[in-house]
Amino acid sequence: GQNIDQPTxxxxxxxxxxxxxxTYQTSGFNGLFWYQQHAGEAxxxxxxxxxxxxxxxxxxxxxxxxxxxxSYLLLKELQMKDSASYLCAVMxxxxxxxxxxxxxxxxxx
Amino acid sequence: xxxxxxxxxxxICKSGTSVKIECRSLDFQATTMFWYRQFPKQSLMLMAxxxxxxxxxxxxxxxxxxxxxxxxxxxxxxxxxxxxxxxxSSFYICSARWFRTSESYEQYFxxxxxxxxx
Numbered sequence: 001g002q003n004i005d006q007p008t009x010x011x012x013x014x015x016x017x018x019x020x021x022x023t024y025q026t027s028g029f030n031g032l033f034w035y036q037q038h039a040g041e042a043x044x045x046x047x048x049x050x051x052x053x054x055x056x057x058x059x060x061x062x063x064x065x066x067x068x069x070x071s072y073l074l075l076k077e078l079q080m081k082d083s084a085s086y087l088c089a090v091m092x093x094x095x096x097x098x099x100x101x102x103x104x105x106x107x108x109x
Numbered sequence: 110x111x112x113x114x115x116x117x118x119x120x121i122c123k124s125g126t127s128v129k130i131e132c133r134s135l136d137f138q139a140t141t142m143f144w145y146r147q148f149p150k151q152s153l154m155l156m157a158x159x160x161x162x163x164x165x166x167x168x169x170x171x172x173x174x175x176x177x178x179x180x181x182x183x184x185x186x187x188x189x190x191x192x193x194x195x196x197x198s199s200f201y202i203c204s205a206r207w208f209r210t211s212e213s214y215e216q217y218f219x220x221x222x223x224x225x226x227x
Contacts, residue, residue, distance in 0.1 A: 033216065042115075042202045042221040043153070087153070095206075097143075097216060101152045 002026045004100035006088050011106045012078055020073045020086050020103045028093020034062050034073045035087040037102065043087055046073070075105075083107045111137045113205045115219030122193055122226055129189045130222045132203030138183035139205035143216070144176070147200045159186055193226045200224075 003025045012018040024032070031050040035043035049055055049064035049071060061074040073086055088100040112135040122128050132142060144156045157178050159165035165178035177189040186205075190197055202221040 035218075040200075040223075042218040045215065045217055048215060095141075096158070097155075099153050099155075 006100040009104045022071045022088035026092045030091040033089045037085045113219040119223040127191045134205040141206040142186040143204040145202045
């Protein structure tokens, strides 16, 4: 079966760095997405990785290793507004998104 | 990024009535649109996938006669919840896929519609 695993909840301090991991087992691979979702709102697109390596976009970076079925989202200089759920999703061979359950990130002052 | 709009943002309706939710891609043509449902503190649940001009593909357990999806154009898809019941109360989110290049796909979400059935 297809499976996406990510931690349920993480806590970090304002100004610090946090890494949210995601491992996956899917039938085929056409890219991995990270989305941010604040409570009561729809997800917003953060990043898309289809090749191995690190993609940097401001305070957020996303890494992918296809051979390991592994990705992480790195958030630097954490701000209180970064408190949200972070969703990892993989596009399988049928171009369908398989979603993880999301990681709730709590930022403390 | 690309913009997807959804209307209405929230709706309250009485049990037994029908509600229509619109999803539009504003600045791109979406080859595929998706409808999700999300209950509080739960992950997104894909309800159906629709391609313009063809019938929607529903996920297992989703009643196609209850959740009617119409995808009339490359920029508009509608979800109609027929004979709504309180257990249909949820956050409904549409998403539109954009094939930016032959090797790159991006999927953007609408802001969601919060449906409350009384």
